[in-house]
Amino acid sequence: MDIIVTGLLLGGTYALIAVGLQLQYGVARIMNLANGEVLVAGAFGAFWLYTGSALTPYLSIFVTAPLAFALNWAIYRYLMLPLVRRAKSHGQLEVDSILSTFGLSFVFVGIMVAVFGGEYFSYSYLARAVQFMGEPYGFNRMVAFAVSAALCAVLYLWLNRSRAGLSIRAVAVNPAAASLVAINVPAVSTFAFALGGAITAAGGASLSTFLTFDASVGVIFTMKALIIVIMGGVAEVRGSILAAFILGLAETAVATWIDPGLTLAAAYLLFMLILLFRPQGLFGRRT
Amino acid sequence: MIAKSERTGFAAGAALLALAAFLPAIDTGYWLSLGVTIVMYTVLATSWALFSGPTRYISLATAAFFGVGMYVVGGGIGLLPYPVLILVAAVAGAILSALIGLSTLRLSGVYFVIFTLGLTELVRELVAWGQTTLGSSSGLYVLTDVTEKMIYWILLGLAAFVFLIGWWIRRSRIGFALRIIGDDEVVAAHSGIDTARAKIVLFVVSGTIASVTGAILAPRWTYVEPIIAFSPMISFQVVIMALLGGVHRLWGPLVGVIPFALVWDVISAQFPNQTTLLLGVAFLLIVYAIPNGFVGLIEQALARVRAGR
Numbered sequence: 001m002d003i004i005v006t007g008l009l010l011g012g013t014y015a016l017i018a019v020g021l022q023l024q025y026g027v028a029r030i031m032n033l034a035n036g037e038v039l040v041a042g043a044f045g046a047f048w049l050y051t052g053s054a055l056t057p058y059l060s061i062f063v064t065a066p067l068a069f070a071l072n073w074a075i076y077r078y079l080m081l082p083l084v085r086r087a088k089s090h091g092q093l094e095v096d097s098i099l100s101t102f103g104l105s106f107v108f109v110g111i112m113v114a115v116f117g118g119e120y121f122s123y124s125y126l127a128r129a130v131q132f133m134g135e136p137y138g139f140n141r142m143v144a145f146a147v148s149a150a151l152c153a154v155l156y157l158w159l160n161r162s163r164a165g166l167s168i169r170a171v172a173v174n175p176a177a178a179s180l181v182a183i184n185v186p187a188v189s190t191f192a193f194a195l196g197g198a199i200t201a202a203g204g205a206s207l208s209t210f211l212t213f214d215a216s217v218g219v220i221f222t223m224k225a226l227i228i229v230i231m232g233g234v235a236e237v238r239g240s241i242l243a244a245f246i247l248g249l250a251e252t253a254v255a256t257w258i259d260p261g262l263t264l265a266a267a268y269l270l271f272m273l274i275l276l277f278r279p280q281g282l283f284g285r286r287t
Numbered sequence: 288m289i290a291k292s293e294r295t296g297f298a299a300g301a302a303l304l305a306l307a308a309f310l311p312a313i314d315t316g317y318w319l320s321l322g323v324t325i326v327m328y329t330v331l332a333t334s335w336a337l338f339s340g341p342t343r344y345i346s347l348a349t350a351a352f353f354g355v356g357m358y359v360v361g362g363g364i365g366l367l368p369y370p371v372l373i374l375v376a377a378v379a380g381a382i383l384s385a386l387i388g389l390s391t392l393r394l395s396g397v398y399f400v401i402f403t404l405g406l407t408e409l410v411r412e413l414v415a416w417g418q419t420t421l422g423s424s425s426g427l428y429v430l431t432d433v434t435e436k437m438i439y440w441i442l443l444g445l446a447a448f449v450f451l452i453g454w455w456i457r458r459s460r461i462g463f464a465l466r467i468i469g470d471d472e473v474v475a476a477h478s479g480i481d482t483a484r485a486k487i488v489l490f491v492v493s494g495t496i497a498s499v500t501g502a503i504l505a506p507r508w509t510y511v512e513p514i515i516a517f518s519p520m521i522s523f524q525v526v527i528m529a530l531l532g533g534v535h536r537l538w539g540p541l542v543g544v545i546p547f548a549l550v551w552d553v554i555s556a557q558f559p560n561q562t563t564l565l566l567g568v569a570f571l572l573i574v575y576a577i578p579n580g581f582v583g584l585i586e587q588a589l590a591r592v593r594a595g596r
Contacts, residue, residue: 031397083574091343096574098345098400099530102523103570110564118560216563223408226401261416268409275402276390 002135003252009137011248012145015152015241017203017221018228022240023196024072025229027172028189030080031094033101035225036218037108038068038197042204043213044112047121057125058147061205065198072197075104076190105218112215122212140210148206155199156237168192200225220264227271233281243281246270293454296538304447311436319435323507325548326442327500331521332529332540333449334496337456338489339526340534341465347522348387348403351410352380352494354516356501358414361427361511369433373502380498381491388487388494404519411517418513433506441503449496453537456492461485523566524551530573533580542581 017039024032045064046057079100087093129136159165170178171188179185207213207221228247232239247267254266274281310322331349339346356376363372391402418427456462464485467475476482501516508515524547532543547569555562577584 079575094397095343095345096578098397099526099570100574103567103574106563106567106570108567110561110567113560113563223401223405230398259416259420261419262412265409265412265416268405271405272390272402272409275398 003256004249005132005135005137006141007249007252008245009141009145009248010252011245012148012152013203013206014224014228014248015244016148016206017200018225018232018240018244019152019155019237020196020198020200020203021222021225022229022232022237023168023192023199027168027192028076028080028196029175030076030097030193031101031226032072032075032193032196033098033222034075034105034108034218035197035200036220036222037105037112038072038200038218039204039207039221040112040213040215040218041108042068042201043208044116044121044204044215045201046205046208047123050123050125057205057209058143061202064201064205068201069194069198073190073194075197076193079104080193081186081190105222109216109218116215118215120212120214121208123208125209138210144206144209148203151199151202152241159237223264223271224267227267227274230271231274231281236281239281296454300447300450304443307443308440311439315436319439321548321552323435323439323442323504324552325545326439326446327504328525328528328544328548329541330442330446330449330500331497331525332532332544333446333453333537334493335525336529336534336537336540337449337453338486338493339529340539341462341469342486342489343469344486345400345526346403346490346493347400347519347526348384348406348494349497349525350517350519350521351403351407352384352497353501353521354407354410354414354513355379355383356498356503357505357508357511357516358427358501359498360502360505361429361516364429364431364505369431369506373499376502377495377499380495383498384491384494385487388490404522407517407519407522411513414517415513427511429505429509429511431506435507438503438507442500445496445499445503450537452492456489457537461488465489520566527566527569527573531569531577531580533582535579536582539580539582542585546581 021032021035024030024035042061042064045067046060049055049060049063050057080097083093083096083100087096125140128139130139130142132142159169167178167183167188168191170181170183171185171192175185175189178188224247228240228243231246232241232243247270250266250270251263255263307322307326311319331353335346335349338344356379359376359379360369360372363375367375387403387406391399456465464475464480464482467478467480468482468485472482505511528543528547529540530543531547532541533539554565558565573580579586
C-alpha cells in the first residue's frame, strides 16, 4: 500500500515530464536529448528563487517556463530547422538531431556546473508528514502530484478542445497532410517544441520540491521521460500518463524491496522489455 | 587482386606502424602514455566505424564492452595469466554483443542510441551493486608486471589487426551488403540480403574488439572501479573522434583520433572543469561545421585541386 501510493505520487510528476518530451518528439519529430537539462534548469530556477527571494517553488514556474519556452523556441528555430532542411533522408536527420541535441545537453551541463558548481542541491519546502489512509506521506510529494496532475489536465483539455490543439494533433499524426489543410507545419512544430520545453521546466520545479539534484542529473530524466514516452506509444498522451505511473510504481517497488541503487536499472529493464516485446508501445498500433 | 591504391595504402599503413612501434624507445613517460591513449582510441573508433559507418546506427555501448573486458581482467588476474584473460574477455564481449545484436535487431535510429546508452548504465549499476553486495570494496586491484610499453605494443598489434579486418570486410560480400543497408534498408531486404545477420556480425566484431581493448588496458589502471571502466565518456569520445575523422573511409577515424586526442589532452589539463562543455561544443561543431569529417574536407580539397588543373 505504501509502495503503491508513493509510486503513484512519483508517477504524477513523471507524467508531466514525459508529456513535455512527447510534444517535442511526437509533434516536432526531434528527439531532444537536452530535455533533461531544461528540467534541471527549471529545478535550479525554483531553488534559486526559493532560497534567494523566498518565492514559492510553484510560482517560479511563471518565471522559468516562459524562459524555457523562449530557449526551446530558439533551439528549434535556429539549430533544428536548418538540420531539417539540410537532411536528405529521415535517417540523416535523426543522426544529426541526436548528435546536436547531445552536444547541447553537454553544453548546458557545462554551463550549469560553471554557474552553480558540482554539488548536490536540495531545499526544504512543505517537508512535513501528512496522514493518508493510516500511513504518513510527505506533503511536498502530494502537492507536487496535485500540481502535475492539474497541469496535465489543462494541457490535455487544451489539446483536445481548442483549435490550436487540433492543429498540433494534426501535425503529430501526419505533417504532410497537415500542410494540405493550411496548417503552417514549421510554425506549429516550433511552437510544440517550445511548449514541450516549458512543460519540462515546470516538471523540474515540481521535482525539486522533493528530490535532491545536481547539474549533471538531467540525462537520467531524459532517459526516464523517453522510457515513458516509448512505453506509452509515441502518439498517445493517455498512454504516457499510464506508463509514467507504471514506471513510478516499478521504481518505488525496487527501491523498497531490493536496493535504492537499482532504481535506474529497474527503469532500463522495463524499457528493454518494452522495446523487445512491444516496440510500438503499450497502446500504440502496429504500423 | 589488389589494386594499386590499396598497395599504397598497405605500404603507408606498414610504415606508420613501424614508426609508431619505435615510440617507447624515445620516451617512456608522458608521450608513451599519450601514445597508449591515441592507439586505444584508434582501435575503438575504427572498430566502432566498422559497424556504425555503413549502417548509420550510432552505438553508445562501447563503454559497456570496454568495461566488461576490463572487469574480466580485474576479476581473474589472480587466477589466470594475462593473455588467457584477454581471450576470455574476447569471448565475453562476443557473447554480450551477440545478445545485444539479437535483441536490438528491430530497433532503429534513436531507439538504438538510447538502448545502447541505457545498456551501459544498466551494466554499470549491476556491476556496482554486485560488488558492494557480494564483495567488500567498490573496486578491484589489478596488480601485474605488465608495463605500459607492453600495453602499447599489444594495442598497436590490435590496431593493425582491426585495419586488416576492416579492409577485408570492405572487400567481402558482407561489407557490400552493409553499405546497401546503410543506403536503404528496405531495398537491401528486398534484394535478398539478410539484413539482421549482416548487422549482428558487424556488431559482434566491433563489440569484441572493444572488450579486448578494455582487457588489454586493465593493468594501466591499478584499481578498477565501475565508474572508470564503464564511463559513458568513453563511448561519447569514440563517437566524436570517429565522426570528426569521417566514417566512410577505413582510415577516417584515425584522422580524427590523433588531433582530437592531442587537443583534448591539453584542454582537459587546462580546463578540467569545463570538459563537458567542450565535449558538447565538439559535438555541435561536427554536426554544423564538418558533417563529413576531416576526410570529407580532404577529399573536397583534392577534388578542387584536380578540377583546377
